[in-house]
Amino acid sequence: MSIVVCDHCERYIDSDHDCDCFIENPYDSRDVTTLCENCRERTYDEQQERLMETGGGPSLIEQQREAWRLK
Numbered sequence: 001m002s003i004v005v006c007d008h009c010e011r012y013i014d015s016d017h018d019c020d021c022f023i024e025n026p027y028d029s030r031d032v033t034t035l036c037e038n039c040r041e042r043t044y045d046e047q048q049e050r051l052m053e054t055g056g057g058p059s060l061i062e063q064q065r066e067a068w069r070l071k
Contacts, residue, residue: 006036008043 002015013021013036020040025031035043049060 004034006039007034008039009036011036011038 004013004015004021005011006013006021013034015021018037021034021036023033023035023040025033052063053059
């Protein structure tokens with residue numbers, strides 16, 4: 001059992017059960033970030049929202065509002 005600490009929220013992670021917690025920097029393979037599952041999901045969501053906002057389409061918030069209107 002290997003316990004590591006999330007670099008973002010400082011939560012303890014069992015790296016044997018969460019082997020995806022180590023994220024390498026694509027530009028520098030020596031730079032590794034350790035993130036728990038919650039922080040990875042939040043980071044991914046923020047990245048997707050930024051990509052949607054910089055594109056020509058509606059933002060994530062606008063898409064969610066439209067989805068609720070359709071229900």
